[in-house]
Amino acid sequence: DAGVIQSPRHEVTEMGQEVTLRCKPISGHDYLFWYRQTMMRGLELLIYFNNNVPIDDSGMPEDRFSAKMPNASFSTLKIQPSEPRDSAVYFCASSLGAGVVTNEKLFFGSGTQLSVL
């Protein structure tokens, strides 16, 4: 398996522009997570999906952020309009399950380094 695939690896954009980050989870994994990592705040959960349905989006910072999972093999995280404070590494992760008795091991993608100028 190729693992969790994210694109692009690096994104540099100007303030006000729309940014779309993409993720392909591991086949067969029914949970998908979007995390954001900064030095100050560490890894923050933005949103997660179970079987393509958003379960918890309480970590999405504001209405400028939106995420979709149209099918089991693809998800997007969109920021519109982008701001300099959105600069961070955005990780996508997938897992087989999120329950206590199931395998909760998260498999992370390589991340997208986003720089908003």
Add this chain to the structure above:
Amino acid sequence: QKEVEQNSGPLSVPEGAIASLNCTYSDRGSQSFFWYRQYSGKSPELIMFIYSNGDKEDGRFTAQLNKASQYVSLLIRDSQPSDSATYLCAVTTGVDTGFQKLVFGTGTRLLVSP
């Protein structure tokens, strides 16, 4: 209060020594505890998980859990320079709501000197 707290470090130990990494959490209902390792510029990778009070050993790594004290630790024996990385403690929260999620600490940076 942060949900998961770790000392940011760096924790410096000489090669061959025992490195002790600590983590506290706020949700008394948390049931699952994880240690992830993250090399600079890379993504986190799971190295240990523990569900029950006590110790769990895997090679040079030992995870320790004390739910009464809401404390989890990771011991690395015979530390190697290749162990130099940031170690992230992660805890499941929201068990009582039925919507569990994994919350990460900000990580402890470990430096193992040759």
